[in-house]
Amino acid sequence: MIDFRPFYQQIAASPLSDWLETLPLQLRQWQKNAHGDYAKWAKVVDFLPDLQAKQINLQSAVEAVPNQPLSDGEQQRIIYHLKQLMPWRKGPYHLHGIYVDCEWRSDFKWERVLPHLAPLQGRTILDVGCGSGYHMWRMVGEGANMVVGIDPTELFLCQFEAVRKLLNNDRRAHLIPLGIEQMQPLAAFDTVFSMGVLYHRKSPLDHLSQLRDQLVNGGELVLETLVIDGDVNDVLVPADRYAKMKNVYFIPSVAALINWLEKCGFKQVRCVDVEITSLEEQRKTEWLENESLIDFLDPYDHNKTIEGYPAPKRAVILANK
Numbered sequence: 001m002i003d004f005r006p007f008y009q010q011i012a013a014s015p016l017s018d019w020l021e022t023l024p025l026q027l028r029q030w031q032k033n034a035h036g037d038y039a040k041w042a043k044v045v046d047f048l049p050d051l052q053a054k055q056i057n058l059q060s061a062v063e064a065v066p067n068q069p070l071s072d073g074e075q076q077r078i079i080y081h082l083k084q085l086m087p088w089r090k091g092p093y094h095l096h097g098i099y100v101d102c103e104w105r106s107d108f109k110w111e112r113v114l115p116h117l118a119p120l121q122g123r124t125i126l127d128v129g130c131g132s133g134y135h136m137w138r139m140v141g142e143g144a145n146m147v148v149g150i151d152p153t154e155l156f157l158c159q160f161e162a163v164r165k166l167l168n169n170d171r172r173a174h175l176i177p178l179g180i181e182q183m184q185p186l187a188a189f190d191t192v193f194s195m196g197v198l199y200h201r202k203s204p205l206d207h208l209s210q211l212r213d214q215l216v217n218g219g220e221l222v223l224e225t226l227v228i229d230g231d232v233n234d235v236l237v238p239a240d241r242y243a244k245m246k247n248v249y250f251i252p253s254v255a256a257l258i259n260w261l262e263k264c265g266f267k268q269v270r271c272v273d274v275e276i277t278s279l280e281e282q283r284k285t286e287w288l289e290n291e292s293l294i295d296f297l298d299p300y301d302h303n304k305t306i307e308g309y310p311a312p313k314r315a316v317i318l319a320n321k
């Protein structure tokens with residue numbers, strides 16, 4: 001089982017120390033209700049070997065460069081264990097010569113976002129809905145002081161811990177298996193990321209307020225979400241599914257989103273990027289058995305989802321508290 005006590009020790013003398021009022025009890029409760037396969041997935045992390053990498057590169061990729069090339073047998077053993085944690089959605093990871101080619105090229109998103117950010121050097125960062133943690137490692141690569149991700153999906157916690165183990169057990173990033181709505185307001189993070197989460201929330205303005213509650217005064221919010229074309233009053237609320245996803249609630253226009261952020265008290269709200277999701281960024285690989293973007297689009301018109309809605313388009317918005 002994954003041990004969170006080292007994290008408690010690490011935050012005890014940090015700006016996050018108030019979190020110790022609620023976190024240990026919440027995680028004890030979480031453990032009781034965790035997914036039936038959690039114990040099996042956590043064991044996979046234990047089965048992975050303790051390899052010492054010659055170099056860890058987190059600046060241009062997420063990569064552990066091996067001391068010496070692994071034998072075919074060793075590589076196959078690690079691939080076997082990592083594949084017990086499929087589907088691998090967010091990546092890619094280069095781990096001791098093994099290329100974990102995930103469904104998403106999360107590096108594409110990072111390249112769209114990074115040039116616009118206040119420098120991450122020395123910052124304390126929260127990544128809400130961090131998935132397997134790909135972007136957290138890239139934040140560490142930019143010199144962040146501490147990166148905490150939260151994501152309630154147990155499989156992603158185990159993927160994150162597997163990657164951590166193969167990155168020389170790096171303890172500059174941490175994944176806590178909670179939803180944002182469960183976090184006490186800490187007002188302690190210099191930068192808060194919420195990427196790919198807003199459209200999954202039933203109450204988007206509450207989500208924005210919860211993100212604001214985690215920021216220090218003057219801190220920066222990085223919000224990335226699905227958008228539609230339109231003006232300040234245009235918001236799509238899909239009738240049933242959107243791109244085959246059951247849990248999509250609100251897809252605003254950029255103007256509507258900026259209005260929401262301002263209503264929640266954010267300042268200097270600005271849109272820095274809008275991009276249609278490409279078939280190069282989200283696609284099927286040998287690291288996932290499920291369908292991918294190509295199956296979610298109208299086969300005769302890739303500008304539409306299979307349900308007839310506008311195809312996925314994503315905006316990056318920055319704002320300050």
Ligand SMILES: Nc1ncnc2c1ncn2[C@@H]1O[C@H](C[S@+](CC[C@H]([NH3+])C(=O)[O-])CC(=O)[O-])[C@@H](O)[C@H]1O
Pocket residue numbers: 090104106109128129130131132150151152153156178179180181194195196197200
């Ligand atoms: N209440 C919640 N609180 C926190 N996380 C949540 C919650 N509900 C769902 N999630 C998590 O938010 C992530 C959204 S994926 C974005 C990953 C990454 N950020 C990316 O930008 O590539 C996008 C997508 O799958 O559509 C998943 O990992 C959920 O488990």
